[in-house]
Amino acid sequence: MNIPKVNNLKRVIIIGAGFAGLQVAKKLRRDKFQVVLIDQNNYHTFQPLLYQVATAGLEPDSIAHSIRNIIKETKNFFFRLAFVHYISTKEQKIYTNVGNLSYDYLILATGSITNYFGNKNIESFALPMKSIPEALNLRSLILQDFESALLTKNDKEKKRLMTFVIVGGGPTGVELAGALAEMKRYVLPYDYPDLDIQHMNIHLLQATSRLLDGMSQKSAKQAYDNLKELGVIIWLNCLVKDYNGEIVSMEKNKKIESSNVIWAAGVKGAIIKGFSEEDIEGSRILVNDYLRTIRYKNIFAIGDVSYMNSNKHYPNGYPMTAQPAIQQGNYLAKNLNCVLCENKNIKPFVYKNLGSMATIGRNKAVCDFPYLKLKGFLAWIVWMFIHLVSLVGFRNRVIALTNWIIQYFHYHKSVRLIIRPFHRKKKII
């Protein structure tokens, strides 16, 4: 892969430039390691705001940041735009679409991918929202369907085009449902005066008995009430069985006709080929208390793809969100930096839950912090502030804030553009 080996420097390959990968890449000491960061994109994606890209609130470029710009320092650092398709733990080598490279240490920070639980129909017809191109596809589709609804004289088809089904009542599903409901209220009636906006329905389907499973009961209730108020139809204890591009089938023979199903019902670890069943648990890479894989001393896994089940509060591993990823990246960098002082007592990783948040819409959000629960306007301000400061790059913060301020006063979503039309795999006419 055209990277020179330097004497006396161990080479660390980090796969993935998400929250975890970036963190460890930033913190590793360049005098001890040659750091090679690999990602299939040349930018870091701020995933918590993807739903705003999908609903025309933010331009994609303000939640993405060039990786080469984030890690500018040149000494012993290399970024390569590549897709890793195989890891040979025996040869200590990664194989990519642009050549292979050997490692002394390997850090898996590959994140997660959408989990369709094996349902091929849903995978074919429902839209995921895990990446910027996917969010843009969704933005295009929402707008295209309204354009199509204008043209059809068939009422059933019109209704189907204007019905949105979001599967999954976690933060992504809740935030997306809220943003769509706001489009219904403030934007679409003005853009499409010929359409009867009452035909537009937003369904939120959740498999368990409550929304926001990871948050407090109080916040879940608040989110439920807020969404109801915005006109979202919420289905609890509702398991989706199938989707054929036109009809969502649920248990007990319930059905919804919809052309737009957004799948936010689950993720799984993005595991690269080369690991065996012993290494994997719950679709993630099993690690010990030091984030080290069970069988390979020099391979680590952090972030969504890492599975640590020793903490009794998290028997199914840590939540697949930004917080554990950042903390694990930090922790692992510290440990590896200490590689020459290995006699020192290294403490196991401890996750510190800093809280969780979800926004439902204008002036509406919920925040659960360890000693404080917020809702309403205050929660919304806190949500915005924390997301702004977490965005990577000064420019992105300024642009996102500017957009939010303008939207707050103008009530409209500025970027409702179909830059690249989305073509359904199966055409529904």
Next chain:
Amino acid sequence: MNIPKVNNLKRVIIIGAGFAGLQVAKKLRRDKFQVVLIDQNNYHTFQPLLYQVATAGLEPDSIAHSIRNIIKETKNFFFRLAFVHYISTKEQKIYTNVGNLSYDYLILATGSITNYFGNKNIESFALPMKSIPEALNLRSLILQDFESALLTKNDKEKKRLMTFVIVGGGPTGVELAGALAEMKRYVLPYDYPDLDIQHMNIHLLQATSRLLDGMSQKSAKQAYDNLKELGVIIWLNCLVKDYNGEIVSMEKNKKIESSNVIWAAGVKGAIIKGFSEEDIEGSRILVNDYLRTIRYKNIFAIGDVSYMNSNKHYPNGYPMTAQPAIQQGNYLAKNLNCVLCENKNIKPFVYKNLGSMATIGRNKAVCDFPYLKLKGFLAWIVWMFIHLVSLVGFRNRVIALTNWIIQYFHYHKSVRLIIRPFHRKKKII
């Protein structure tokens, strides 16, 4: 096309929502006409700034604006997202991918498309830059080629990947060359420290003996000097004969090896099928002094697609730029609004040249106004101001200005993201 016909109201169909089409659509009186605006995109593109999208200076969403948002008024106005593939002048009907529609008056404002002068090779291998997706393709390609240059050990290939050839020394070519030269100076050496930036060459090829043919000799000389200073290699009197994806062939057997050829050498009118040779001149629709087509009393052509040759200063028709388009849109709306007072004396269209401008880079631009010529910093400030106020939408102006201010102080292009990789039609490896 599902648009109700209203009694006593003539229907005007406008094809194209560029500068000309938007202008006439905004100004036509709704009490006299039912206005139907058709475009293949749901947004208006501010084409003068496309080159900044291609060179990672502005996000695409800040030079595009939702058409439904620009023309909000609902009374007797309809927008349809459609591609018109045929016009039946006999039936007075347009045929589109989403159905057909009859007109009382038809306004052609379809703009222009890239002119490859019949060379299929160039069309296959060179990149155009007439639309937002094309500018984004170019942005992706520039960045992808640098990533590829990092990986190759073949020096010849590396040089080819880092060589950019811009064909056409009009405002587009000049502005693009300047922006690329600034990337070479301020951005790429920091992003790609492993690459020897001296391998990067930017060639600007112009068929005539000077740059900026439409502007004054003085401004052309200034642009030439500024580009030279920035390191651009300028070829005058240089006619490109062919390009095979790797080698640009010019007259007198001259050659340049390059993977990136950008074609800014010409445009032609975007003519929809249904017109005959009599209606067309110089690849545009021939019109009389009232912008009316020669053979059809109720069909008009405005903007780039319109060809009026009665003005002796413009024997080959008006320049295919924003100014004539906007003025013609305005003029035609006024005339049509007067349709019920046709006895009044209608004056022929007169083009008022407000001047032209081109920016070469940081603090460098040239402006030719009727009684004033500017260059350098002042010209650059004027250029920015005029482009800012011409951008459609308050948000777009604020976002573009913010980007420019940040870039001015940070010296970097913020949006160097490969959101959707560009796949060459023919792979060059």
